[in-house]
Amino acid sequence: MTEVEPARDGQSPEYTARYGERTFRYCLRYLPDHKKATIKVHVHPNGKVQVDAPESAPLADIKLAVQRRSRWVLNHLDDIEERNSHVRLRQWVSGESMLYLGRRYVLKVINDSDQRRVTCKLIGGQLRVQGRELTPERTQKAVHQWYRERAQDVFQRRLAIVIDTLPWTKTLPSWRMIEMQTQWGSCSPDGEVLLNPHLVKASTRAIDYVLLHELCHLVEHNHSSKFYELLDRFMPEWRFVKEDLDRRAETFLV
Ligand SMILES: [Zn+2]
Incomplete structure (x- = not known):
């Protein structure tokens, strides 16, 4: 069976939902009313959150439905992240995810031969480590x-x-x-x-x-x-x- 992948504007729009101090992104897919009568929230094993909704559903109703499932979604996302973190051991290289006050930040390691002292700073969504000859240990x-x-x-x-x-x-x-x-x-x-x-x-x-x-x-x-x-x-x-x-x-x- 081939799934219908229609979206009103040709691509799935993305939205952000909030739960307490945490947020997650989800993409919204509209399906013809006869295919989907209710709003459904899915968390894929790769961590993508997808919401299927009937074409006639008002956006406010969809957002409310996602809001009601947000704790469930975050629990799923945490389980996925937990599994992943067990599979791959931390290497202390750029791209790894770091937690601080319940939020995720991406580790960014910047080798800078001019910088004698190693610095570590939160900048935007990144935890940026900068310095010369940065080995994983440093x-x-x-x-x-x-x-x-x-x-x-x-x-x-x-x-x-x-x-x-x-x-x-x-x-x-x-x-x-x-x-x-x-x-x-x-x-x-x-x-x-x-x-x-x-x-x-x-x-x-x-x-x-x-x-x-x-x-x-x-x-x-x-x-x-x-x-x-x-x-x-x-x-x-x-x-x-x-x-x-x-x-x-x-x-x-x-
Ligand atoms: Zn105690």
């Missing part, structure tokens, strides 16, 4: 360092913001970063908070959840029902945020 080191610096800054800022919403403390706890493979954060009995710098790859909301979790431990040291009451009170949607973070853990911990 690139990795520069990116690693950049993540740590960003994490230091982001965690400090978010801690202040989250603390501001809590009645039991207004002072920043003593905190430091430590790379961990099984934890995003922890809080010692004497109130020192440890945070995993890999967490800076997650969305701001996920970061806030981890910070809130640790800050709740300042008053409830164990995972008691009182502890969960605090979480529920200050981030009612925390279970969803946690589930999402756990699902992506493997992608973040590389």
Whole structure:
């Protein structure tokens, strides 16, 4: 069977959908009304999102239908990305995808013989590493360092913001970063908070959840029902945020 591939203007128009802090592109294909009675959203294994809609469907209805499926689409896209990242090991070369605050950036490695010091900067959609004689090892080191610096800054800022919403403390706890493979954060009995710098790859909301979790431990040291009451009170949607973070853990911990 050959599928009909009509589009009103000869090509499939592309649109952007937003879900929380994330977005994705999708292409829209109009099909004759008799072929497709409903709006359908597909995620292809190559990560392309395609929406099929009857010719008579108003664009606003189509956008709303996509919006309603956006969490499902993003979950699929994340699964695809996760699978891909397991298949190919990171090589630290241009074109690889890097995560920061829940968004993807493309790594761009620029060899510049005039530049003695290696720099790493976010420019537009790129994480740009520039310097002389950039081997994968030097690139990795520069990116690693950049993540740590960003994490230091982001965690400090978010801690202040989250603390501001809590009645039991207004002072920043003593905190430091430590790379961990099984934890995003922890809080010692004497109130020192440890945070995993890999967490800076997650969305701001996920970061806030981890910070809130640790800050709740300042008053409830164990995972008691009182502890969960605090979480529920200050981030009612925390279970969803946690589930999402756990699902992506493997992608973040590389
Ligand atoms: Zn805990």
